[in-house]
Amino acid sequence: MLTNEQLRFYQDNGYLLVEDVITNEQLKILQEITYEFIDKSRTLTESNDVYDLDEGHCAEQPRLTRIKLPHKQHQYFDDILKKSGVTEVLRDILGANATLLTSKLNTKSPGGGAAVEWHQDWAFYPHTNDNLLAFGLMLEDVTIENGPLQVIPGSHKGPILSHHSNGVFCGAINPDDPNFNRERITTLTGRAGSMTIHHARTLHGSAPNESNRPRLILFYEIARSDAWPILGASSYFHGLGQDGFWEDLQDRMIIGQPCTEPCVENVPVRMPLPPAPNASSIFQTQKSGGAKSVFT
Numbered sequence: 001m002l003t004n005e006q007l008r009f010y011q012d013n014g015y016l017l018v019e020d021v022i023t024n025e026q027l028k029i030l031q032e033i034t035y036e037f038i039d040k041s042r043t044l045t046e047s048n049d050v051y052d053l054d055e056g057h058c059a060e061q062p063r064l065t066r067i068k069l070p071h072k073q074h075q076y077f078d079d080i081l082k083k084s085g086v087t088e089v090l091r092d093i094l095g096a097n098a099t100l101l102t103s104k105l106n107t108k109s110p111g112g113g114a115a116v117e118w119h120q121d122w123a124f125y126p127h128t129n130d131n132l133l134a135f136g137l138m139l140e141d142v143t144i145e146n147g148p149l150q151v152i153p154g155s156h157k158g159p160i161l162s163h164h165s166n167g168v169f170c171g172a173i174n175p176d177d178p179n180f181n182r183e184r185i186t187t188l189t190g191r192a193g194s195m196t197i198h199h200a201r202t203l204h205g206s207a208p209n210e211s212n213r214p215r216l217i218l219f220y221e222i223a224r225s226d227a228w229p230i231l232g233a234s235s236y237f238h239g240l241g242q243d244g245f246w247e248d249l250q251d252r253m254i255i256g257q258p259c260t261e262p263c264v265e266n267v268p269v270r271m272p273l274p275p276a277p278n279a280s281s282i283f284q285t286q287k288s289g290g291a292k293s294v295f296t
């Protein structure tokens with residue numbers, strides 16, 4: 001699916017935009033399911049295992065930051081990962097064995113939906129090697145106005161910056177960090193059905209949604225199967241126990257087989273500890289951890 005040029009671009013820059021990666025029919029199904037989920041959130045007054053509510057959420061105007069673990073909420077969110085054009089892109093980049101780490105549908109509501117402060121995913125979930133990426137499937141057109149993803153090209157080859165503030169992991173870099181090269185910021189816009197991919201070490205963030213349209217991006221985080229998570233991160237699977245972890249791992253296989261011989265490389269790791277007072281999502285981690293905002 002990817003050309004050699006696209007692969008080289010990803011390796012050099014730590015990000016890639018692939019257009020029309022799913023069919024119109026697949027896109028329509030994903031949109032329908034997503035809007036149904038948003039509709040069902042109307043009765044909620046606080047966040048729960050499925051929904052993370054944004055400020056101002058109410059029955060008349062549902063405002064969510066995200067739908068949590070969509071691949072566990074609806075079979076189609078799992079199918080699109082394992083049986084679509086997306087799967088072929090993952091195979092091209094990660095090879096014959098790839099594992100899902102987590103998923104989230106960031107719904108960034110119109111009229112100011114939450115920004116995501118600049119960070120490196122790797123700071124949240126270090127592994128034994130860094131063959132990890134996150135991809136975002138655009139479920140609506142993403143334009144400059146509705147809070148697109150932004151990346152710093154090449155930052156995946158640089159250091160892991162501090163994501164701590166006042167002694168806790170706040171899930172964001174300090175915008176005054178001299179290694180944050182704002183002048184290199186690249187914005188990833190595209191039409192619905194496109195896919196952005198960023199390496200786990202790539203610096204990225206996104207501004208609030210100041211438009212009157214939703215910004216729906218379905219994110220999945222993926223590892224080459226020989227990259228094993230280091231205990232101490234906030235993922236749900238660290239708490240499953242050995243049997244539960246093994247069972248859950250079978251469900252998380254996207255391509256190929258689990259690999260029980262981790263590839264251990266000399267990668268820079270700073271543990272995301274101690275945790276922020278509320279580490280239930282990146283939004284809460286950044287807020288309760290006292291992250292300094294780039295966007296306000």
Ligand SMILES: O=C(O)CCC(=O)C(=O)O
Nearest residue numbers: 106116148149205206282
């Ligand atoms: O929703 C976005 O724009 C970025 C999301 C992100 O980087 C994350 O959830 O780690």
